[in-house]
Amino acid sequence: xxxxxxxxxxxxxxxxxxxxxxxxxxxxxxxxxxxxxxxxxxxxxxxxxxxxxxxxxxxxxxxxxxxxxxxxxxxxxxxxxxxxxxx
Amino acid sequence: xxxxxxxxxxxxxxxxxxxxxxxxxxxxxxxxxxxxxxxxxxxxxxxxxxxxxxxxxxxxxxxxxxxxxxxxxxxxxxxxxxxxxxx
Numbered sequence: 001x002x003x004x005x006x007x008x009x010x011x012x013x014x015x016x017x018x019x020x021x022x023x024x025x026x027x028x029x030x031x032x033x034x035x036x037x038x039x040x041x042x043x044x045x046x047x048x049x050x051x052x053x054x055x056x057x058x059x060x061x062x063x064x065x066x067x068x069x070x071x072x073x074x075x076x077x078x079x080x081x082x083x084x085x086x087x
Numbered sequence: 088x089x090x091x092x093x094x095x096x097x098x099x100x101x102x103x104x105x106x107x108x109x110x111x112x113x114x115x116x117x118x119x120x121x122x123x124x125x126x127x128x129x130x131x132x133x134x135x136x137x138x139x140x141x142x143x144x145x146x147x148x149x150x151x152x153x154x155x156x157x158x159x160x161x162x163x164x165x166x167x168x169x170x171x172x173x174x
Contacts, residue, residue, distance in 0.1 A: 041131070
């Protein structure tokens with residue numbers, strides 16, 4: 001078993017209202033930052049996970065996303081195995 | 088002026104307590120996912136911004152981070168200009 005470093009990106013599904021993104025955009029505008037387009041705010045979850053291989057690591061983390069890390073109704077997720085974690 | 092797509096990663100500073108990460112790790116363990124190391128939960132903020140150049144875009148977004156997007160006491164941020172946004 002090897003430790004793999006994984007990165008999960010959870011983002012609001014396109015087309016679904018993103019009130020946090022709208023609030024950030026409005027706040028940036030109030031601060032004088034013009035020229036900012038539609039803002040999307042998601043979560044970035046990073047951790048090491050033990051697995052037999054990179055593929056097995058990705059598969060386990062996808063199961064974690066479906067069960068806990070993402071809301072399947074409103075969010076999309078993307079799993080990246082970035083590297084074998086340092087021993 | 089060109090639209091650049093930017094990605095901001097805001098993460099809890101190493102060494103500072105990350106209660107959300109600990110909660111996620113505990114919940115994964117309760118669900119039967121063993122072999123998960125320390126979990127860090129951050130934010131991923133994605134938007135297009137108008138600027139003269141890639142460097143100018145990164146500089147403006149760093150100013151946004153210092154003023155609004157990140158908490159300088161407890162969080163680190165990382166700005167990536169991923170591409171000129173599609174016209």
